[in-house]
Amino acid sequence: MTKAVKTQLDSDFEELSAKKSWYAIFFELVRKQPLAAAGGFIVVVMILMAAFADLISVYDPEANALEYMLVPPDEMFFLGTDQFGRDVLTRIIYGARTALTVGFTAAIVGSTAGLVIGVASAYFGGVIDLVVQRIVDVVMAFPLIVLALAVVATLGPGTQNVIIAIMIPFIPQCARVVRSNALAIREIPYVDAARALGFSNTRIILRHMIPNVMAPYLIMLTSFLGQAILLEASLSYLGMGVQEPTPAWGLMLQGGAEECAESAPWVAIWPGLAITLAVFGFNLFGDGVRDTLDPKLRSR
Amino acid sequence: MKFSLTKLAVSGAVGLCLAVAGTSISKAGSPKSGGVLNFVVGSKIPSYDGHKETTFGMIHPIRPFYSLLIRVNPSNPSSPTDFVCDLCEGDVPKPTENGTKYTFKIRSGVKFHDGTPMTSADIKATYDKIIFPPEGIPSSRKAFFKAVKSVTAPDANTVVFKLKFPTGSFIPALATPFNFVYSKKDLDTHGLKWHQKNINGTGAFSFVQHQKGAFVEGKKFADYHHKGQPYLDGFKAISAPKLAVRVAAIRGDRAAIEFRGFPPKHRDDLVKALGKKITVQESDWNCVLLATPNQEHKPFDDARIRQALTLSVDRWGGSKYLSRIAIVKTVGGVVFPKHPLAANMDELVKLKGYSKDLNASRAEAKKLLADAGVDKMPGGLNVDFNNRAVDQPYKVVGTWLIDQWKKVGINATQRVQPSPQFYATLRKKGDFDVSVDFNCQSVINPIADITKFLGSAGNNYGNYEDAELEAIYEKILRSGSESEQRSLIRKYETRALSEQAHIGVTLWWYKINPHRSYVKGWSIAPSHYLNQSLDNVWLDK
Numbered sequence A: 001m002t003k004a005v006k007t008q009l010d011s012d013f014e015e016l017s018a019k020k021s022w023y024a025i026f027f028e029l030v031r032k033q034p035l036a037a038a039g040g041f042i043v044v045v046m047i048l049m050a051a052f053a054d055l056i057s058v059y060d061p062e063a064n065a066l067e068y069m070l071v072p073p074d075e076m077f078f079l080g081t082d083q084f085g086r087d088v089l090t091r092i093i094y095g096a097r098t099a100l101t102v103g104f105t106a107a108i109v110g111s112t113a114g115l116v117i118g119v120a121s122a123y124f125g126g127v128i129d130l131v132v133q134r135i136v137d138v139v140m141a142f143p144l145i146v147l148a149l150a151v152v153a154t155l156g157p158g159t160q161n162v163i164i165a166i167m168i169p170f171i172p173q174c175a176r177v178v179r180s181n182a183l184a185i186r187e188i189p190y191v192d193a194a195r196a197l198g199f200s201n202t203r204i205i206l207r208h209m210i211p212n213v214m215a216p217y218l219i220m221l222t223s224f225l226g227q228a229i230l231l232e233a234s235l236s237y238l239g240m241g242v243q244e245p246t247p248a249w250g251l252m253l254q255g256g257a258e259e260c261a262e263s264a265p266w267v268a269i270w271p272g273l274a275i276t277l278a279v280f281g282f283n284l285f286g287d288g289v290r291d292t293l294d295p296k297l298r299s300r
Numbered sequence B: 001m002k003f004s005l006t007k008l009a010v011s012g013a014v015g016l017c018l019a020v021a022g023t024s025i026s027k028a029g030s031p032k033s034g035g036v037l038n039f040v041v042g043s044k045i046p047s048y049d050g051h052k053e054t055t056f057g058m059i060h061p062i063r064p065f066y067s068l069l070i071r072v073n074p075s076n077p078s079s080p081t082d083f084v085c086d087l088c089e090g091d092v093p094k095p096t097e098n099g100t101k102y103t104f105k106i107r108s109g110v111k112f113h114d115g116t117p118m119t120s121a122d123i124k125a126t127y128d129k130i131i132f133p134p135e136g137i138p139s140s141r142k143a144f145f146k147a148v149k150s151v152t153a154p155d156a157n158t159v160v161f162k163l164k165f166p167t168g169s170f171i172p173a174l175a176t177p178f179n180f181v182y183s184k185k186d187l188d189t190h191g192l193k194w195h196q197k198n199i200n201g202t203g204a205f206s207f208v209q210h211q212k213g214a215f216v217e218g219k220k221f222a223d224y225h226h227k228g229q230p231y232l233d234g235f236k237a238i239s240a241p242k243l244a245v246r247v248a249a250i251r252g253d254r255a256a257i258e259f260r261g262f263p264p265k266h267r268d269d270l271v272k273a274l275g276k277k278i279t280v281q282e283s284d285w286n287c288v289l290l291a292t293p294n295q296e297h298k299p300f301d302d303a304r305i306r307q308a309l310t311l312s313v314d315r316w317g318g319s320k321y322l323s324r325i326a327i328v329k330t331v332g333g334v335v336f337p338k339h340p341l342a343a344n345m346d347e348l349v350k351l352k353g354y355s356k357d358l359n360a361s362r363a364e365a366k367k368l369l370a371d372a373g374v375d376k377m378p379g380g381l382n383v384d385f386n387n388r389a390v391d392q393p394y395k396v397v398g399t400w401l402i403d404q405w406k407k408v409g410i411n412a413t414q415r416v417q418p419s420p421q422f423y424a425t426l427r428k429k430g431d432f433d434v435s436v437d438f439n440c441q442s443v444i445n446p447i448a449d450i451t452k453f454l455g456s457a458g459n460n461y462g463n464y465e466d467a468e469l470e471a472i473y474e475k476i477l478r479s480g481s482e483s484e485q486r487s488l489i490r491k492y493e494t495r496a497l498s499e500q501a502h503i504g505v506t507l508w509w510y511k512i513n514p515h516r517s518y519v520k521g522w523s524i525a526p527s528h529y530l531n532q533s534l535d536n537v538w539l540d541k
Helices: A008-020 A022-032 A035-052 A087-124 A126-140 A142-154 A157-186 A189-196 A201-235 A247-254 A266-293 B004-023 B056-066 B120-131 B172-173 B183-188 B243-251 B262-277 B302-310 B315-325 B358-371 B391-406 B419-429 B444-452 B469-476 B482-499
Strands: B036-039 B070-072 B083-085 B103-106 B148-155 B156-163 B204-213 B215-220 B234-239 B280-291 B329-332 B381-388 B410-417 B435-439 B502-514
Touching: A022 A035, A087 A126, A087 A157, A087 A201, A087 A247, A126 A201, A126 A266, A126 B391, A142 A157, A142 A201, A157 A201, A157 B482, A189 B315, A201 A247, A201 A266, A247 A266, A266 B502, B036 B056, B036 B243, B036 B280, B056 B204, B056 B234, B056 B502, B083 B172, B120 B148, B120 B156, B120 B183, B156 B172, B172 B381, B204 B234, B243 B262, B243 B502, B262 B280, B262 B315, B262 B502, B280 B302, B302 B358, B302 B482, B302 B502, B315 B391, B315 B502, B329 B391, B381 B391, B381 B419, B391 B435, B391 B469, B391 B502, B410 B419, B419 B435, B444 B469, B469 B482
Parallel strands: B036 B234, B381 B410, B381 B435
Antiparallel strands: B070 B083, B103 B156, B148 B156, B204 B215, B215 B234, B280 B435, B280 B502, B329 B502
C-alpha cells in the first residue's frame, strides 16, 4: 500500500507541532498565510452564524410584522427591516444557513463526483476516457450560470433543485483537473505493482489513486464553495432559486429590495454585502489552500 | 325597461365615481402622427389567443393587432356604460323582441392584415368559438354568454345574437377586449387553435415580429378601418418581468409607459426624479387576487379547511400596510367594491375572514382545523402553494398569505413559476393544493364578473361543482330589479366565500400609471385590459 504524497502543509504542520504549542502553530500559519487566515475567519464566522442562528437572533426570520415595514437601522433593528417588517439582520444570519447548506452540499457532492469520474477516466483510459472527456467538453462548453439556469428551469425552483443545478456544472470542471493529475499517477510503478498483485480496479482507484489527487480535489472544492454561494444567490435573485419566505441572501436582493433601492437602501445593501463577504472569504481561503497544496505555487 | 333604466343609472353612477377617481387625465391636443411607442410588459405571453387567455401579458402586446365587435369608448374608458362600435356600424344597437335580440350592422371595407375582407361570417365564427367552443377548445369567457341562444349571420353585413332571456350583462360582455375577431377562413383552414401561435387581425397595427422573451413589434396598418388612425407608426412591447427594470426603462426613457400599474413607491420615485416629464393617472381597479384551493386535493375538499384558510387572513390589516408597497388596497367581496351591487361594510364583516375581530377569526380557524383532523396529520397541514412569478402584487400577496396561514398553524411552501408554467399548473396539471388566482375583468359588469366563482366557469381552477351556487347565479342572471340582484348577489357571495369558502378573496387592486408626459391620447381605465388598441395614442414629441 502506498502513502499519500506529503504536502507542504503537512511538513509545515509537523515541523511546527514538533516544537510549539497549538496557538503558536495557529499564529505561525496566520503569519505565513494572512489572507487565507482572513478568509478562514470569515468562513468560521459564517459557519457559527449558520449553526447558532436560533441563539443569535431574537426575531423570527419569516414572520411578517407589517407595522414595522421598512424601518431604517436603529437600536431595535440593527440593520433595519424589509418590506414585510422582517429584521434584515435576522434574515442575513439565517440566510447564512441557506448559503452554506447549498454551497457545501453542491461543492462537496459536485467535486467528489468529479473526483471519482476524473480518476476513473484517467485510470481506464482508452474509449472510456475518450467518451467521458467528450461529455465533459460538452458540459463545460456552457457557462456556469447558463447551465445552472437550464437545470433549474427544467427541475423547477426550490432549495433541493438549486443544489442539483449548481452541482452539475462542478462535476466536469473537477473531473477535468483531477484527470490530468491522475494520468501522471497512473504511470507511477506502484500502480502497476498494485495491478500485478491482483488488486481490483475499485481498490486501486480508491486506495491508491484518489488519495494522491487529493490536493487538486481540495483546491477545486474550496474554490467551488464561493462559486456555489454566488450561484445560489444569483439563481434566487432571478427568482429561480430558493423561494419566499425562506431567508436567502439572493432572494433578499430581489422584489422589495429593488423597489426600495432609493427610499430604503438598507434592504439591498446588507444582503449584498453578506454575499460579497462570503464569496471573498471562501475565495481567499481557497487561494490559501491552493498556495499551500500546489507544489508549483509553494516556492513562489 | 325598468330594469334597463335602473341598470343605466347604477352604471352611470359608477362611471361618474371612476371618472372622478382618475386623478389626472392626459390633456388632449391635436394628435400628431408618427413615432414608435415603446412600452414595457411585466409578463410573458402564454399564447396569442385572446379567447383562451386572461393575462395582460398577452393583451398589451397582442390587442393592437385585433379589433372587437364593440368596445369601451377609448376616449372615456372609465365609464362602464359608454360602448361604441368597432367593427359594427353606427351606434351600439338596442335590443328588440323584449330584450332578447341584438342586430349588429357590420362595417364594410374592413380587411384582415392578410388582405382577406372581413364579413359577418367572421364575427359569427368568432363568437361561436367563444360561446359554443367544441370539446377541448378553451374559452375563458364562455360563462359571460350563458344567456346567448344563437349567433347568426343572415347576410354579409348583419350579425344577430339571440338571447334566452333579457340581461343587462350581454353588451358589456361583448365589449370585453379579449373577444378578438378572427377570420373564419383561418379558423376553417387552420383549426380553432391556430390563433394560439399565429396572428391575423383587423387591428390598427399589423404583426412584424415576436422575439420571445424580448419584444413584440407591430407596424401601422394602412387599411385600418378607423380612418386617420392609428397615429403611431408602430409600437414595440418590451418584455420586462422585473418591476425594477420597467421603472428604470421609463425613468431612462427607453420605454414611455407601462399599462398595468406601479406601486405607490415607484410613482413617488418617478415623480421626484422626472417632475413634469411624468404624468400620473390613477384609478380603482376591477381586479382582485384570490387564493383558490384545489378541491380535488385532500383535505381541501373539506369546507372547514377552506374556511380556516380564509379566516386566518387579516384583510383589514393587509389593506392598511400592503397598499404602501403593493398595488392592492381595497377590502371587498365578489363585486368591484365601488359598485352599488358590492357588499357594504356591514355585509362584508359578516363573511368569514372579514371580521374586524381577527383573534376571534383565527380562533375559529384553529377550531375548524382541529375538527377537520389536521392535528392528526403527520407534520400538520402542509400546503403546496402555486404562485406566479410577477412581483406586483402576486409575490407580495403570496408571501403575506403564507405568513397569515402560518399564524393558525398552516404551513405553505411557495412554488413561484413564470406565467406559462403557472397557467399550465392551473389549467392542465392541477398539481397544486392552493394557488394564487385572480379575477381581473375589463368592463365593470358584476353579473358577468362574478361567474369566476362558479365551478362551471372556464376560468375557475378550484375543481368543484356547486349546484346551489349555480342556481343562485341563474336567478341573478334573470333578475329584473337592482334590489333583488343585490340581495341575490349577497347570497351568492355568502355561499362562495363563507359557507363553502370555495375561493378566498384577498385584496382588490389600485391602479397607478405613471408615464412619460409626451404620451397622449391614452386614458386610464378601471382595468389594465381596457383601452389597449393603441389606435388613439400619439406622441407629443
